Amino acid sequence: MLQINDLTFDAWGRRFFEKATVSLPPGAKVGLIGRNGVGKSTLFKLILGHLVAAGDEISLPRNARIGSVDQEHPATPVSLLDTVLEADEERHGLLTRLETADPEEMGEIWGRLIEIDSDSAPSRASEILAGLGFSQDDLQRPMSEFSGGWRMRVALAAALFAEPDMLLLDEPTNYLDLEGALWLEARLKKYPHTALIVSHDRELLNNSCTHMLHLAGGKLELYTGGYDDFEKRRAEKARLQLSAKAKQDAERAHLQAFVDRFKAKASKAAQAQSRMKRLAKMEPVATTIEERVAPFTLPSPPKPLAPPLIRLEKADVGYEAGRAILKNLNLRMDLDDRIGLLGVNGAGKSTFAKMIAGALDIQKGELHRDKKMKVGWFHQHQIEAMDPNDTPLEIVRRAMPEASESSRRSRLAQWGLNFDKQDTTVGNLSGGERARLLLNLVAMDAPHVLILDEPTNHLDIDSRRALLDALNDYEGAVLLITHDRSLMELVADRLWLAADGKVVPFDGDMDDYAKFVLERAKQAVKPTQVAREPAKAPASAPAPKKVAVEPLRRKVEAAEQVMNRKTRDLAELEAQLADPQLYVKTPAKVPELEKRRDNAKAKLDEAEAAWMELAEQLADAEG
Numbered sequence: 001m002l003q004i005n006d007l008t009f010d011a012w013g014r015r016f017f018e019k020a021t022v023s024l025p026p027g028a029k030v031g032l033i034g035r036n037g038v039g040k041s042t043l044f045k046l047i048l049g050h051l052v053a054a055g056d057e058i059s060l061p062r063n064a065r066i067g068s069v070d071q072e073h074p075a076t077p078v079s080l081l082d083t084v085l086e087a088d089e090e091r092h093g094l095l096t097r098l099e100t101a102d103p104e105e106m107g108e109i110w111g112r113l114i115e116i117d118s119d120s121a122p123s124r125a126s127e128i129l130a131g132l133g134f135s136q137d138d139l140q141r142p143m144s145e146f147s148g149g150w151r152m153r154v155a156l157a158a159a160l161f162a163e164p165d166m167l168l169l170d171e172p173t174n175y176l177d178l179e180g181a182l183w184l185e186a187r188l189k190k191y192p193h194t195a196l197i198v199s200h201d202r203e204l205l206n207n208s209c210t211h212m213l214h215l216a217g218g219k220l221e222l223y224t225g226g227y228d229d230f231e232k233r234r235a236e237k238a239r240l241q242l243s244a245k246a247k248q249d250a251e252r253a254h255l256q257a258f259v260d261r262f263k264a265k266a267s268k269a270a271q272a273q274s275r276m277k278r279l280a281k282m283e284p285v286a287t288t289i290e291e292r293v294a295p296f297t298l299p300s301p302p303k304p305l306a307p308p309l310i311r312l313e314k315a316d317v318g319y320e321a322g323r324a325i326l327k328n329l330n331l332r333m334d335l336d337d338r339i340g341l342l343g344v345n346g347a348g349k350s351t352f353a354k355m356i357a358g359a360l361d362i363q364k365g366e367l368h369r370d371k372k373m374k375v376g377w378f379h380q381h382q383i384e385a386m387d388p389n390d391t392p393l394e395i396v397r398r399a400m401p402e403a404s405e406s407s408r409r410s411r412l413a414q415w416g417l418n419f420d421k422q423d424t425t426v427g428n429l430s431g432g433e434r435a436r437l438l439l440n441l442v443a444m445d446a447p448h449v450l451i452l453d454e455p456t457n458h459l460d461i462d463s464r465r466a467l468l469d470a471l472n473d474y475e476g477a478v479l480l481i482t483h484d485r486s487l488m489e490l491v492a493d494r495l496w497l498a499a500d501g502k503v504v505p506f507d508g509d510m511d512d513y514a515k516f517v518l519e520r521a522k523q524a525v526k527p528t529q530v531a532r533e534p535a536k537a538p539a540s541a542p543a544p545k546k547v548a549v550e551p552l553r554r555k556v557e558a559a560e561q562v563m564n565r566k567t568r569d570l571a572e573l574e575a576q577l578a579d580p581q582l583y584v585k586t587p588a589k590v591p592e593l594e595k596r597r598d599n600a601k602a603k604l605d606e607a608e609a610a611w612m613e614l615a616e617q618l619a620d621a622e623g
């Protein structure tokens, strides 16, 4: 389908592609993967012709239609449904022509309209819009009534509806909630033509894609299978390369020894010569060990505060008097809490986060929060609100007014923004680079509570892992909102669910939640929609049960990390209790500490039991 031949491309003082060659099979669903800033979005621009390479290195079959989703979508007075319908240019053109056509022309137009099943277009379009979270009532509302994020969803719906021969999607799950992401996964899997999807979302890459296209070191490499397969193959390749390299190093040493010994001896000079030539000709074995991504710096709060950090009693919160978004909240948060907040877009998750951050007052009830409590709050609007003409260095200059210029620069480098990026304007940074900058900035003051509202949007998979590691070392409380299922599983010990004007603890894990949302979506199916998922296999003929090993392995990993954290908590409390000074200076604190120690011990036992059970399941699944 798409053919890239010997593509070399330089821009902004850097080489992005060097003789990259790849051919995408027709109908393939290809995940385009690679580090933040490596040039994935740049490749899209090249394919779309917004940037131009030297010549005809990129080619598509003649008349192939390319479709993509623009970053900006105008707030027009056109209704959502019409916006999507108009994306099918042929149908739209035929309908427009029909208005002024001669009678003899009409027959032909009608014929073609029937051929492309024009009558069913509105129901096909509304099915897509419903899948992406729009209600039946929304369909007739104008685009201008929706926020930028929701307009992006309409643009995505339009691209899917138009069904181009080559669909290009750049991080489509960034503006979706978990429910929308699950729907998109299923939809892309069934997409009738070729699709190239930039994504850092492991689930989407595993569940929807047939191939991975890896961009690194200026080269494009195609692998069959999903992301987990890709990772395994890469690891295997690296292992083989290492052993080939070891072999070659040994041979080289051997040749060199021969040359060194005999080059002075006339009788052996010819042999030494030929070995020297062989040495010079030896191509070094390439090793693909990638650079590590820069870690995230999340400094822990210096002094713990007395528990609880936050306590809500019968609290209402909202923006307008008399119209609470969330009602009767009864919750508490402690310093060792890792809370995952679930709920569809619009359920009030961000409102809740805003209140915890202290940026929104409650309307009723009680909110207790320690006055000394510092909060770090990361959310998507911060990225959108950045001035495109600002630079990372300017931003850090404002955040560290006292510091010297060189320490500001080294701080940025520590965050993974190297010298050449420090003066690049925000508008020209890649999505991942912007997110990395803000995340580090938000945590800079060692907050007691870190609120992360979709922190992984734009971050590449290795950076997500780096963020996870940093979160595990961070000692404050975490409130996490994310549609990244694996991150949620690995970070959250407790889940809360925002729904129907409430936030309450959710009883279950992420798999239960995924089931819960799909079930609810099914129940909400409207008459215009057709069934999205094949019916479950009948109970009489059960399919052989296959336990997926990979998700299980991740769960074991998550449980292990929880266990480590609990072990650390316990050790810390025991250390405090072992300090003789405690009993002399502040004996009154002892009972409280003992209570916390017992509590921590119970939690550790629980975590150990959970880990054991999962580890056994994994051992079984692996056979």
Ligand SMILES: Nc1ncnc2c1ncn2[C@@H]1O[C@H](COP(=O)(O)OP(=O)(O)OP(=O)(O)O)[C@@H](O)[C@H]1O
Binding pocket: 012, 034, 035, 036, 037, 038, 039, 040, 041, 042, 043, 424, 428, 429, 430, 431, 432, 433, 458, 460
């Ligand atoms: N006009 C520009 N001037 C300077 N640098 C630029 C400009 N446009 C892009 N860049 C740089 O080019 C690099 C590649 O950007 P691109 O958006 O293609 O990355 P990406 O692979 O899509 O990354 P991400 O995963 O973060 O979206 C980035 O480091 C970016 O800072």
Ligand SMILES: [Mg+2]
Binding pocket: 040, 041, 042, 170, 430, 431
């Ligand atoms: Mg990009």
